[in-house]
Amino acid sequence: DIQMTQSPSSLSAYLGDRVTITCRASQNITNYLNWYRQTPGRAPNLLIHTAHSLHVGAPARYSGGGSGTEFTLTISTLHPEDFATYYCQQSYATPYTFGQGIKLE
Amino acid sequence: EVQLVESGGGLVQPGGSLRLSCVASGFTFSSYAMHWVRQAPGKGLEYVSAIDSIGFSTYYASSVQGRFTLSRDNSKDTVYLQMDSLRPEDTALYYCARGVLGAGLDYWGHGSLVTVSS
Numbered sequence: 001d002i003q004m005t006q007s008p009s010s011l012s013a014y015l016g017d018r019v020t021i022t023c024r025a026s027q028n029i030t031n032y033l034n035w036y037r038q039t040p041g042r043a044p045n046l047l048i049h050t051a052h053s054l055h056v057g058a059p060a061r062y063s064g065g066g067s068g069t070e071f072t073l074t075i076s077t078l079h080p081e082d083f084a085t086y087y088c089q090q091s092y093a094t095p096y097t098f099g100q101g102i103k104l105e
Numbered sequence: 106e107v108q109l110v111e112s113g114g115g116l117v118q119p120g121g122s123l124r125l126s127c128v129a130s131g132f133t134f135s136s137y138a139m140h141w142v143r144q145a146p147g148k149g150l151e152y153v154s155a156i157d158s159i160g161f162s163t164y165y166a167s168s169v170q171g172r173f174t175l176s177r178d179n180s181k182d183t184v185y186l187q188m189d190s191l192r193p194e195d196t197a198l199y200y201c202a203r204g205v206l207g208a209g210l211d212y213w214g215h216g217s218l219v220t221v222s223s
Contacts, residue, residue, distance in 0.1 A: 001167075034209030036150075043200055043213035044142075044150065050208050087150055091207050094164045096140070098150040 002026050002090050006099035013104060017078045021102050023071045023088035032092035035064055035073045038101075039084045048073060049091075078104075107131040107212045109201050114217035117191055125186040125217050127201030134182040135159070138204040141175065141186050143197035144216075151197070155204065156184060169195075191221045 003026035013019050023033065031051040036044035046055045048064035051071055061076040075082055088099040113125040127139065141153040154175045155164045163175050174187040184201060199217050202210035 032207050036209075038150075043215055044210075045213075046209050046211050049205070049211070053208070055209075055211060089150075089152075089209065091204075091209055094155065095152045095166050096155075096210075097152060098142075101149040 001095055002029060002093060002097050004088055004090055004097050004099040006086075006088055006102050008102065009100075011102060011104050013078055015078050015080065019075050019078060019104065021073045021086055021104075023066075023073070023099050025069045025071075025090055025092075028068050029090045029092035031067050032090055033064070033066070033071045034089045034091055035062075036087045036089065037082075037084045038087065039081065044087060107203065109203065109212060109214035111199065111201050111214045111217035114199065114219045116220045116222065118223050119192060119221055121191050121221070122187070122189045123191065123219060125188065125199055125201075125219070127184045127186075127214060129182045129184075129203070132203070135179040138206070139177060139184040140202045140204045140210055142200045142202060142210070142213075143195075143219075144200070145194075145197045148197075153199070154186065188219070191219075193221050195219060196221050 005024045007022045033051045035048040038044040047058045047062050052064050063074045065072045085101045085103045087101045108130045111127045140155045156175045160177045172190045177184040201214040203212045
């Protein structure tokens, strides 16, 4: 199975900050990398798919980068609803494994 | 509007069985693969199972292989997750999600809670 590792393990920030989260895959997954945001008590929401593409309806302050084994999710300006847990997921090969999640506080 | 509604969860004893259902609406169900992801209390997301658009091909995580069976009925816009030989470590909120090939899980249900305990 492809292992997905997110860093940092947790992150503290303030409203209006710019933050970047990193995800590393244990092997080359080209651009088959997706990002989700999950708020407490809710299902995850797809933000970015195929590394760079903003999902329909996701806020434009989110952007994705990277390819191969290293990927980033950047939030340009933190809004209150962005204080949540973020997961990366590879969709290169089953099982479509997730990273361990990063809680933004 | 795309909607996915899970049902069938509950409390079951170790070794017991449950069948989860996920009813879809708002899109052409037979055109999409469907996936199940679970989340144990206070933990992260675990990918569980998937089925292709016509029900020909299925995938199972090693943690559930041989115990869970995924199927679909495209005439009813429904996917079913049959869970047998349940273990306490299967306790989780089970999400049904629509998959877009190579592009992630774009719509999710609200989840169905499964608790395995004596």
